[in-house]
Amino acid sequence: MPGSSQPLLTAITHRWESGLAERLGRSDVVHVVHRCADLAELLGTVEAGLGRVVVVSSDLRGLDRAVVSDLGGHGLQVLGVHPPDDEDGARALRRWGVTEVLPADADLATLETALERLLGERAGPASDWDRAVEDELEQEPAADPGEARAAGAEDADGAPAAGDVAADRDGPGAQEPREPHEPEDGVPGRGRVVVVWGPAGSPGRTTVAVNLAAEIASPVCGVLLIDADTYAASVAQVLSVLDEAPGVAAAARAADQGTLDREALAALAPEVLPGLRVLTGLPRADRWPELREHAFADILEISRQLADWVVVDVGFGLEQDEELSFDTRALRRNGPTLAALEVADQVVVAGAGDPVGLQRLVRGLDALDEVNRAPRTVVVTRVRASAVGSDPHRRVRDALARFAGLRDVHLVPDDRAALDGALLAGRVLREHAPRSLARQALRDLAERLTGGAGAAVPAGRQPRRWRLRSSG
Incomplete structure (x- = not known):
C-alpha cells in the first residue's frame, strides 16, 4: 500500500x-x-x-x-x-x-x-528470511481442501455420518450438551443447515419445520430447531414449551458479547424430544431488533457444532432495501432470514395448496432465486379437493409444472383432525398421530432430505416426551 x-x-x-x-x-x-x-x-x-x-x-x-x-x-x-x-x-x-x-x-x-x-505495511524492509518464506509459499502447491478440514468430520456430501453421535443424557430435562459427531482429533463435526422458508400467508412453514426436525431427530442423530421468524415466531407455542426466556434473543446477546459457544448454546436450547433441541423465538414481534443479522450468523455457525442437523424456521420477508429509507446503517428485520438462506445447505420451500397459496408460491420462488441458490425442495401443504377440485394432487402438480416449471413437488395432505389435535396437545405428529397421512408425508420428506440418516420410528411407536415447565 x-x-x-x-x-x-x-x-x-x-x-x-x-x-x-x-x-x-x-x-x-x-x-x-x-x-x-x-x-x-x-x-x-x-x-x-x-x-x-x-x-x-x-x-x-x-x-x-x-x-x-x-x-x-x-x-x-x-x-x-x-x-x-x-x-x-x-x-x-x-x-x-x-x-x-x-x-x-x-x-x-x-x-x-x-x-x-x-x-498491510511492514515495520521495516523485508528481511532475507521473510523473502525466502514468501518465495517458498508462492512455489508450494495449494493444499488439498480435504486436508484443511478435520479428518472424518464430514462424509462425501458434507453431512455427518449417521450413527457417529453418541447418546449422552442422564434423563428428562438433562441440560448437558449432547456430543455431535467428533473425529479422532477431537474437532467437532459440522452439521447441515436446512432452512424452511415460504411466502406470506400461513403456508405451513412452522408445521413443516417442527415436524421435519422431529422426524430427523433420534438419540443418535441430534437436531437443533431454531425459530428465527422475526414477524410471528410460534415454535414454542406449537411444542408447548412454556419457558418464558426467548432462547434466540439470549443467544444473539451472547453472540454480540462474544461469549456464545457450543456449551452456552446447549444451555439455551432445551431438549424436548430425544435428540431434538429447540431454540425458541422472539416472544413479541416488536423485539426483532434484538436479533441482528451478524449475531444470527454466529448462532448458525455454532449450531453446526452442536447438532448434526440444524432446522431453521424463518420469516417470509426477503427484501434487502431497509438502508434506502435511512441516512445511517439500518438494522434489517429480514436479516436473520437472509443470513440463514446465505449459509443453507438445503432449503425447504413451503406453500399452501389453494389458488392464492399457489400463486404466492410461484412468485416467491422467483424472489428466492435472487438471494439463494442452494438445493431446494418444494412442499405444498394442506392439499385438499375442496380448494382446488377433484384429484387435488394432480391439479397442484400440473399448476406448478405449468407456471413454475416444477416437476418434483412434495405434497402434504390436509389431515386437519391430526394437525389440530397435535397443536392442541402441544405435540408433533410423530407423537400424536403417527399413522396420519400428513405425518407419513413429512416422514418421507425427512428421509428424502437426510437420505434416511434421521430417526426411524415405526408408525404407532411414540418416543418418550420430555416436558418443560414454565420458569414463572
Whole structure:
C-alpha cells in the first residue's frame, strides 16, 4: 500500500483519550481526522465516509461485536485498546473480532507497529528470511481442501455420518450438551443447515419445520430447531414449551458479547424430544431488533457444532432495501432470514395448496432465486379437493409444472383432525398421530432430505416426551 499517512478516527473513553490522541498525532503512519466523544458520534462519522482506521477502547459504552462488525463492513480497520492490566477488556475486544489489541498506555512505536499490520505495511524492509518464506509459499502447491478440514468430520456430501453421535443424557430435562459427531482429533463435526422458508400467508412453514426436525431427530442423530421468524415466531407455542426466556434473543446477546459457544448454546436450547433441541423465538414481534443479522450468523455457525442437523424456521420477508429509507446503517428485520438462506445447505420451500397459496408460491420462488441458490425442495401443504377440485394432487402438480416449471413437488395432505389435535396437545405428529397421512408425508420428506440418516420410528411407536415447565 502507499506510504502516505492514513486518516484515523478515535472513540476512546476520556481517561485515556487525551494521551492516546497526543501520541497518535505524532505518527507518520496515520493522522487523526476526528476524535469522537461517544459511539453515536463515531458511527455518524463513519457513515460520512471519514477514516481508514479507528481506535476504540474496550470500555466505550455500547461497543460490542455488532459495532465492530459494522465498522469492518464500512471498510475500516479496528485497533482496540484497553486499560493497562485489564485482561478482561483485552479478551472482550478479541471476542468481538478485534485482531490488534494493545494496552491504552502503549507507546507510539508499539501503536505504529500495530497500525502498520492493520494497514498491510511492514515495520521495516523485508528481511532475507521473510523473502525466502514468501518465495517458498508462492512455489508450494495449494493444499488439498480435504486436508484443511478435520479428518472424518464430514462424509462425501458434507453431512455427518449417521450413527457417529453418541447418546449422552442422564434423563428428562438433562441440560448437558449432547456430543455431535467428533473425529479422532477431537474437532467437532459440522452439521447441515436446512432452512424452511415460504411466502406470506400461513403456508405451513412452522408445521413443516417442527415436524421435519422431529422426524430427523433420534438419540443418535441430534437436531437443533431454531425459530428465527422475526414477524410471528410460534415454535414454542406449537411444542408447548412454556419457558418464558426467548432462547434466540439470549443467544444473539451472547453472540454480540462474544461469549456464545457450543456449551452456552446447549444451555439455551432445551431438549424436548430425544435428540431434538429447540431454540425458541422472539416472544413479541416488536423485539426483532434484538436479533441482528451478524449475531444470527454466529448462532448458525455454532449450531453446526452442536447438532448434526440444524432446522431453521424463518420469516417470509426477503427484501434487502431497509438502508434506502435511512441516512445511517439500518438494522434489517429480514436479516436473520437472509443470513440463514446465505449459509443453507438445503432449503425447504413451503406453500399452501389453494389458488392464492399457489400463486404466492410461484412468485416467491422467483424472489428466492435472487438471494439463494442452494438445493431446494418444494412442499405444498394442506392439499385438499375442496380448494382446488377433484384429484387435488394432480391439479397442484400440473399448476406448478405449468407456471413454475416444477416437476418434483412434495405434497402434504390436509389431515386437519391430526394437525389440530397435535397443536392442541402441544405435540408433533410423530407423537400424536403417527399413522396420519400428513405425518407419513413429512416422514418421507425427512428421509428424502437426510437420505434416511434421521430417526426411524415405526408408525404407532411414540418416543418418550420430555416436558418443560414454565420458569414463572
